[in-house]
Amino acid sequence: MNTTTVNDATGHHDHDHDHAPEGFMRWLTSTNHKDIGSLYLWFSLFMFFFAGALAMLIRAELFQPGLQYFQPGVFNQLTTMHGLIMIFGAIMPALVGFANWQVPLMIGAPDMAFPRLNNWSFWLLPAAGTLLIATFFVPGGAISGGWTMYPPLYMQGGIAYDISILSVHILGISSIMGAINIIVTILNMRAPGMTLMKMPLFVWTWLITAFLLVAVMPVLACAITMLLTDRNFGTHFFDAAGGGDPIMFQHVFWFFGHPEVYIMILPSFGIVSTILPTFARKPLFGYVSMVYAVASIAILSFIVWAHHMFTTGMPLGGQLFFMYATMLISIPTGIKVFNWVATLWRGSITLETPMLFSLAFVILFTLGGFSGLVLALVPVDIQLQDTYYVVAHFHYVLFSGSAMAIMAGVYYWLPKWTGHMYDEKLGKVHFWVTAIAFNITFFPMHFLGLAGMPRRIPDYALQFADFNAIASVGGFLLGASQLLFLYIVIKCARGGAPAGNRPWDGADTLEWTLSSPPPYHSFVTPPLVK
Amino acid sequence: MSVSVNSPMPLRSHRQLLIKLLVVIALAFAFGFAMVPLYDVFCQVTGLNGKTGAKPGSLGIAGISNPLTSSPSSIDSSRTVTVEFIGTVMPGLPWEMTALTSSLDLHPGELHQAKFRVHNLSDKTIVGQAIPSVSPGLAAQHFEKLDCFCFAQQTLAPGETKEMPLTFIVKPELDKDIRTITLAYAFFIVADTKSAAKNLALR
Ligand code: HEM
Ligand SMILES: [Cu+2]
Numbered sequence: 141m142n143t144t145t146v147n148d149a150t151g152h153h154d155h156d157h158d159h160a161p162e163g164f165m166r167w168l169t170s171t172n173h174k175d176i177g178s179l180y181l182w183f184s185l186f187m188f189f190f191a192g193a194l195a196m197l198i199r200a201e202l203f204q205p206g207l208q209y210f211q212p213g214v215f216n217q218l219t220t221m222h223g224l225i226m227i228f229g230a231i232m233p234a235l236v237g238f239a240n241w242q243v244p245l246m247i248g249a250p251d252m253a254f255p256r257l258n259n260w261s262f263w264l265l266p267a268a269g270t271l272l273i274a275t276f277f278v279p280g281g282a283i284s285g286g287w288t289m290y291p292p293l294y295m296q297g298g299i300a301y302d303i304s305i306l307s308v309h310i311l312g313i314s315s316i317m318g319a320i321n322i323i324v325t326i327l328n329m330r331a332p333g334m335t336l337m338k339m340p341l342f343v344w345t346w347l348i349t350a351f352l353l354v355a356v357m358p359v360l361a362c363a364i365t366m367l368l369t370d371r372n373f374g375t376h377f378f379d380a381a382g383g384g385d386p387i388m389f390q391h392v393f394w395f396f397g398h399p400e401v402y403i404m405i406l407p408s409f410g411i412v413s414t415i416l417p418t419f420a421r422k423p424l425f426g427y428v429s430m431v432y433a434v435a436s437i438a439i440l441s442f443i444v445w446a447h448h449m450f451t452t453g454m455p456l457g458g459q460l461f462f463m464y465a466t467m468l469i470s471i472p473t474g475i476k477v478f479n480w481v482a483t484l485w486r487g488s489i490t491l492e493t494p495m496l497f498s499l500a501f502v503i504l505f506t507l508g509g510f511s512g513l514v515l516a517l518v519p520v521d522i523q524l525q526d527t528y529y530v531v532a533h534f535h536y537v538l539f540s541g542s543a544m545a546i547m548a549g550v551y552y553w554l555p556k557w558t559g560h561m562y563d564e565k566l567g568k569v570h571f572w573v574t575a576i577a578f579n580i581t582f583f584p585m586h587f588l589g590l591a592g593m594p595r596r597i598p599d600y601a602l603q604f605a606d607f608n609a610i611a612s613v614g615g616f617l618l619g620a621s622q623l624l625f626l627y628i629v630i631k632c633a634r635g636g637a638p639a640g641n642r643p644w645d646g647a648d649t650l651e652w653t654l655s656s657p658p659p660y661h662s663f664v665t666p667p668l669v670k
Numbered sequence: 671m672s673v674s675v676n677s678p679m680p681l682r683s684h685r686q687l688l689i690k691l692l693v694v695i696a697l698a699f700a701f702g703f704a705m706v707p708l709y710d711v712f713c714q715v716t717g718l719n720g721k722t723g724a725k726p727g728s729l730g731i732a733g734i735s736n737p738l739t740s741s742p743s744s745i746d747s748s749r750t751v752t753v754e755f756i757g758t759v760m761p762g763l764p765w766e767m768t769a770l771t772s773s774l775d776l777h778p779g780e781l782h783q784a785k786f787r788v789h790n791l792s793d794k795t796i797v798g799q800a801i802p803s804v805s806p807g808l809a810a811q812h813f814e815k816l817d818c819f820c821f822a823q824q825t826l827a828p829g830e831t832k833e834m835p836l837t838f839i840v841k842p843e844l845d846k847d848i849r850t851i852t853l854a855y856a857f858f859i860v861a862d863t864k865s866a867a868k869n870l871a872l873r
Contacts, residue, residue: 253684296761316695324687354691355698362702377706380801381760381858388709392702453807456847 168263171255172660173240176262178557180237181550183265185626187229188543190273192619194222199581199615201598202608215598216284217276223287224304227404228311229269231538234546235407236261236318239346241557243322245651245658246340248331248667253324261317268310275300275307286596288393291378291386294367302371305364312357319353322346331650333669337431340649341424344431345410348438352399352406355442360396363389387452394445402441405505405537406434408545409476412498415552416480418646419495420487426479433472433479440469450521459518466516470509477506492644493567497548500540500575508536511586526596529589535582544574547625554629555643559657560636566628573621580614745779746842749849753840756854757786757800763859764792765826770833778812778842786819786834786855790826797860799823800834802853809851812841823860 161169167179198218201210210218240258244251252258275282280298283289294301326347330339339347366377367389376382378389417424424430446454446462454462480502489495511533515521524530547570554562584607589595593604600608642652650669654662753774757767771784790796800820804810815821819834826832840851 254688292760320688320691323691324684327687328684354694358695358699359702359705362699362705366703366706380803380856381799385709385713388706391709392705395702395705453805455806455808 169259171251171259173244173252173255173258174557174658174660176252176258177237177239177241179262180233180240180265183262183269184230184232184234184237185629187225187233187269189622189626191222191225191230192622194218194225196616196619198222199612202600203612204609205600205602205605207599210598212598213284214281216286216596217282219596220284220286221272221276221282224283224308225269225272226538227287227400228308229265229272231404231542231546232311232315233265235346235349235404235542236315236322238342238407238411238546238549238553239318239322239350242553242651243325243343243346244329245556245654245662246343246649247326247329247334248650248663248669249325249329250661250663250666252321253329254321257317258321261314261321264310264314264317268307268314271303271307271310275303278303288390288397289364289367290393291367291370291389292380295371295379302368305368308364309361312361315353316357319350319357322350323354326350331663331666331669337428338669340410341413341427341430341434342407342410345406345413345434348434349403349406352403352438352441356396356399356403359392360400363392363396366392387449390449390452391445394448395442397448398445399438399441401534401537402437404542406438408501408542409434411545411549411552412480412501413476414649415494415498415548416483416502418552418644418648419492419498420484420489421646422483422487424479425482425485426475429475430479433475436472437469440465440472444469447516447521450518451525463516463518467513470513473509477502477509492551493562493564493571494548494552496568496571496575497544497551500571501545501548504536504540504544504575504578508533508538508541511536524589526594527589528585528593528595531595532582532585532589535585539582540575540578544578547574550629552644553651554632555639556651556654556656556658558633558636559639559655560632560634561639561643562628562632562636566624566631570621570624570628573624574618577614577618577621581611581618582614584608584611584614744842745777747777749778749846750775751778751840751844751848752850753782753784754850754852755784755786756852757788757857758854759857760859763796763798763857765790765796765798765857767855767857776840778840778844781816781837781839784836784838784853786836787831788824788826788834788857789831790829793828795825795827797823797825798857799860800855800857802855805852805854806848809840809844809848812844813851813853814839814841820855 167175170176170179197210198215201208201215201218240252243249278298278300280300282300283294283297283304285293285297289304326339326343366375369375370377370379370384376384378384378386380386413424413430444462444466446458447466450459450462484499491499511529515524515530515533551562551567554560588604588607588611591604593600639656641655643656644652650663650667651658653667753776755769755771755773757769759765759767766789768787769784770787774782774784776782788798802815802818802820804813815836815838817835817837819836824832824834844851
């Protein structure tokens with residue numbers, strides 16, 4: 141089903157010098173960075189809707205107190221799979237899709253460094269995604285201990301647990317291959333004159349993200365390999381009865397997990413840092429400090445992991461260290477927010493859809509950063525750990541952060557990718573409904589968390605009923621409004637007003653020097669960057 | 671920025687960079703596994719994970735700390751510490767465990783005894799092993815068990831009920847900030863831990 145829609149997206153560009161196979165085989169065998177970028181983006185859109193549908197079921201169950209539609213076990217499967225698929229199936233592939241499309245175009249390279257590897261990194265995804273979704277239908281149902289896969293719960297489930305480990309392994313391998321490709325492309329294939337400090341910020345953020353991926357994906361692979369051997373081959377890494385320690389899993393997992401959350405946000409920073417200057421018609425304020433801020437966020441992200449584990453009985457010294465280290469990250473993050481605001485200052489701002497999403501990103505992501513800071517305070521976190529406050533925090537940084545930056549980027553580059561303008565009016569409707577519904581859904585969760593409602597439960601005490609009903613209504617609206625997004629994207633892929641080479645007059649990166657859509661093989665002779 | 675026709679760029683060595691990255695990936699993978707011994711050493715030094723002492727017990731876990739190092743002579747009667755007891759049974763073991771002593775107020779250095787009652791609900795003879803855990807983790811170093819049912823595997827006949835004692839000292843070196851210690855036992859089935867647990871979860 142992916143492939144037919146993909147054909148509409150980019151299948152009919154005029155300068156096709158290629159004599160590649162047609163139809164499905166074209167997509168299966170393609171090594172072209174634009175084809176593969178589109179595949180990534182369509183795959184992630186599909187997964188976004190799948191995991192989104194799970195979220196609708198979660199909100200339906202939580203609309204009222206009491207058990208309505210699902211048994212607790214099934215409910216736990218829904219929350220677990222929603223998280224796992226959104227992270228590994230929707231957000232990460234979308235960002236890699238952006239990298240595939242944009243990195244070569246923005247640095248003036250003809251393609252990615254290893255085109256065949258690129259083809260593999262994508263086609264592993266549908267395999268892994270199918271495995272993951274299939275676990276809903278195996279005996280015992282899908283995994284249900286939370287996306288963080290903590291033992292000892294993870295030791296006790298059925299075959300779905302082993303399948304999911306395999307699937308996450310495949311997703312990890314795909315990410316590592318993609319990261320290798322991106323690093324080599326950026327370091328080796330920039331057009332003459334494009335020094336590192338002249339690279340667009342989006343490219344910088346992806347370079348740093350790719351290094352994070354290379355450093356922590358293998359650690360995730362370790363953690364789940366140990367789960368696998370504990371489950372099947374009699375090892376006792378995490379099994380207390382055999383001398384292991386389940387808490388150790390949390391250390392290994394979060395050593396991956398916290399850098400992972402920055403893997404999901406740094407490229408989004410890059411997208412927003414590209415869009416804001418375009419529509420403020422001013423160069424990005426503080427480019428150099430932006431680069432250093434991203435790099436220091438990435439480095440710091442390795443020493444804060446235990447802020448997810450404050451309640452595991454850490455000694456005071458450990459709690460203090462991880463608390464201060466976590467709060468330290470807000471300094472480079474604050475620098476970025478400051479620079480974004482300074483970029484807007486006295487700009488000639490227009491509010492096209494990508495700009496609206498980017499502005500909302502700056503505001504709402506910052507809110508998420510604040511709730512993160514609140515959670516970083518040990519005495520507060522001991523109260524709030526595993527409550528809806530945490531759920532509110534990470535949806536502010538992941539939905540109104542990563543996901544809305546991705547939407548901003550899609551609107552921004554759709555004209556380039558397809559050659560057509562999207563429907564601006566519908567785009568604005570999509571933005572406003574999304575932004576409002578998002579806040580209706582997730583803002584009340586702060587209150588729920590502060591009042592003590594635990595996360596990952598299908599039923600709750602009566603005093604939480606009102607806020608949950610509000611959140612559910614917002615959730616349904618948020619879900620429905622994404623169908624509009626799908627409609628707009630498909631409509632734009634099919635046709636629309638011609639975009640011209642440079643539909644945004646403030647845009648100055650290399651891709652806008654090409655036709656829209658760009659020729660199948662672009663920058664065969666590299667541009668000269670002055 | 672402008673676009674102009676230019677000679678094809680020099681192809682710097684992809685392969686060299688690829689090899690470097692593969693080395694980084696291999697190192698990261700190795701580091702992930704190295705975290706296991708590192709963590710164990712770290713915990714032995716700090717007592718972070720709440721295991722009482724580092725001597726291998728019957729299942730290869732911490733059982734007893736060296737009695738020679740303990741000095742139950744001095745009693746610190748200037749302060750009182752509350753010790754709470756919890757007993758749980760892990761999935762797959764059809765037993766019931768109750769802490770007969772739910773909590774004790776004591777002075778560090780005093781010798782005390784706590785009792786648990788364990789009951790076999792099934793019609794089979796089953797062997798179990800109790801695994802202790804002390805929180806806060808830092809108290810574990812100073813929680814000394816002189817005699818404990820967890821030092822050995824326990825066998826219960828069908829329907830049998832047993833009282834299981836524990837003799838212990840909270841050493842006076844215990845950090846002054848710690849006023850409550852929780853000792854939690856988890857009973858595991860000994861034979862075939864994995865499959866029993868799995869079957870139960872699937873049922
Ligand atoms: C200023 C920056 C941030 C700070 C100080 C911060 C702090 C924290 C803390 C302390 C927790 C643990 C809460 C608990 O479980 O009790 C947490 C959870 C979480 N954070 Fe953040 N965070 C920040 C930014 C981000 C970003 C940018 C993302 C992702 C894009 C993110 C994603 C998450 C997720 C997914 C969780 C929940 C994990 C789980 O238990 O399922 N955070 N954050
Ligand atoms: Cu974190």
